[in-house]
Amino acid sequence: MTESSTQAYTLERGTGFLQRMWYLYHQLGxxxxxxxxxxxxxxxxxxxxxxxxxxxxxxxxxxxxALWQVFVKRPSSKKGNHALHTGVLRTIDLGKCIEYLDDGSKVTSEDLERAHNEWLWNSHEPDRPLWKLQVKGRNIIFVYHHSLGDGMSGMVFHREFLAALNSRASTKTKARQSTILHVKDPAHMPLDPEEVWDGKDSILEIIWTQLVWLFMTVYYGSARIYGNLPLSKPYLSLLLLD
Structure with missing residues (x-):
């Protein structure tokens, strides 16, 4: 571990069952x-x-x-095991969080599929947030790690982004000197999901859900449930995992 990598984030706390499950689901594909x-x-x-x-x-x-939050693996008290912790990035370079696509006016299925399948996140020594923007004309795609939120979280982002655009239009802004933001309060973390979730942890339910999906995959074979979507394309360069 280098000195520069240890300065990228501040460790805050451990993770609960839900966060570990979401993280593992994403890591396993x-x-x-x-x-x-x-x-x-x-x-x-x-x-x-x-x-x-x-x-x-x-x-x-x-x-x-939540947009500053990352996940960090550290050796646990049990020899040979690791524990998952949450951390807060100390800086975010907005310039590195935005990808500008070609000047086409519409977002294509190829754009969406590539962003969906890319493996963007470093799970060992994270130095960037678990999200990014893709910009194509007047279209903005918010791409994020599944452990950061669900589909509704993306809708919230766009709602907040629209409000920010409108507030900027009504006020004068100074010329930007840098694209780097510094965290103001590392201790101001979002709530742990289990603090607001009233359900119960169930390994059996997780196994059952995966068995159902496996059955559907075997039963339907090459058929597609969402038949109007284009066939996926192989991106061999995207198969490399951490």
């Missing part, structure tokens, strides 16, 4: 990245320029501690 795309328009039909996106993104990131 049972779950993939979540994508929520939205098209932004204004009265003048202007495209979203880089400065506008950066300013709005800064407002959202500074307002939501």
């Amino acid at each position: 049972i779950w993939s990245n979540i994508l929520v795309s939205a098209e932004y328009t204004n009265a003048y039909g202007d495209q979203l320029d880089e400065a506008t996106i950066l300013d709005a993104l800064q407002i959202v990131v500074e307002a939501h501690p």
Whole structure:
């Protein structure tokens, strides 16, 4: 472990059953990245320029501690085992969190599939957040690790991003000097999911769910449940895991 890598985040606490399960599902490929795309328009039909996106993104990131959260593996008290911890990034470089696609006006199925299948997250010494933006014309795709949230979380992001765009349009902003943000309060972490979840942990339920999906895969074979979606394409370069 290098000195620079240890300065990327601050360890905060351990993880509960739900966070470990979500993290493991993503690591094993049972779950993939979540994508929520939205098209932004204004009265003048202007495209979203880089400065506008950066300013709005800064407002959202500074307002939501969950966007600073990462997961870190550390040796546990049991010899040969590791424990999963939550951490808070000390800095986020917004410039590295935004990917600009070609100038096409529409998001294609290929764009979505590639973002869905990419393995973006370092699970050993994380130095960037568990999300990124892809920009294509007036379309913005919010791509994030499944342990960061569900589909509704993506809708919340776009709602907050739209509000930030509108607030920026009504106020004067200074010229940006840097794309790097520094965490203001590392102790201000989002709640552990189990603090607000009233369900019960059930290994049997998890196993049952996976058996149901396995049965559907075997039973339906090459048939597709969502028959109107295009066939997936092989991305051999995306099969490398941590």
